[in-house]
Amino acid sequence: MLFSKRLREAADASWEASFSHPFVTGIADGTLPLDRFKHYVLNDAYYLSCFAQVQALGAAKATDLHTSNRMAAHVQGTYGAELSLHEKFSGMLGITDEERSSFQPAPTAYAYTSHMFRAAYTGHLGDIIAAILPCYWLYYEIGERLQGAKPDEPIYREWIAAYGGEWFKELVQEQIDRLDAIADTVTEADRERMQRSFLISSRYEYLFWDMAYKKEQWPV
Numbered sequence: 001m002l003f004s005k006r007l008r009e010a011a012d013a014s015w016e017a018s019f020s021h022p023f024v025t026g027i028a029d030g031t032l033p034l035d036r037f038k039h040y041v042l043n044d045a046y047y048l049s050c051f052a053q054v055q056a057l058g059a060a061k062a063t064d065l066h067t068s069n070r071m072a073a074h075v076q077g078t079y080g081a082e083l084s085l086h087e088k089f090s091g092m093l094g095i096t097d098e099e100r101s102s103f104q105p106a107p108t109a110y111a112y113t114s115h116m117f118r119a120a121y122t123g124h125l126g127d128i129i130a131a132i133l134p135c136y137w138l139y140y141e142i143g144e145r146l147q148g149a150k151p152d153e154p155i156y157r158e159w160i161a162a163y164g165g166e167w168f169k170e171l172v173q174e175q176i177d178r179l180d181a182i183a184d185t186v187t188e189a190d191r192e193r194m195q196r197s198f199l200i201s202s203r204y205e206y207l208f209w210d211m212a213y214k215k216e217q218w219p220v
């Protein structure tokens with residue numbers, strides 16, 4: 001069985017929990033209150049800037065020039081996503097420069113990005129791909145599921161459109177193929193560590209919706 005298939009099956013319960021989380025279903029039917037989406041956007045901007053750094057560490061840890069180049073190209077893709085997130089959604093949601101500059105990540109955003117940095121600094125490229133793949137792949141599956149949805153709220157229609165489409169599918173498949181190729185060359189202990197990391201990221205993806213839905217803050 002392909003390593004990626006083994007991971008996808010192991011993560012199924014937490015992915016199903018993401019699909020049915022009220023934040024996700026609330027985007028699809030347009031009932032999600034905008035203040036919760038704004039909490040998501042602010043934390044996601046922080047998440048994306050860390051994600052790009054982790055991808056760049058992947059470029060540095062790659063052992064051939066082609067892979068370094070592709071990982072660096074993915075950094076640029078994340079930058080593009082971050083820019084449109086800031087530009088489109090900040091205007092639509094009335095996020096001010098002050099709000100952005102004084103923003104501090106909520107506990108879950110901080111913990112999830114710390115998990116990815118841990119994989120990046122302590123592991124090899126396979127550990128990095130394992131930690132960042134749920135981000136690509138889960139959003140692709142959510143994008144597919146939400147394609148038929150036409151919420152009244154234009155922001156949510158934009159969000160749904162961002163994760164549908166062929167360009168995104170190709171990026172996701174590229175990282176899945178990269179993970180499977182690396183998995184063939186490493187030890188079983190490496191594969192087990194990569195699987196654990198993939199599962200932790202999958203659980204954090206669920207917690208990220210929950211963080212936004214509950215407008216999670218630091219307790220003190």
Ligand SMILES: Cc1ncc(C[n+]2csc(CCO)c2C)c(N)n1
Binds near residue numbers: 048077081208
């Ligand atoms: C918490 C969280 N998880 C996943 C994504 C989606 N995402 C972020 S970067 C990237 C790769 C290239 O753009 C993808 C798919 C998100 N935005 N926020």
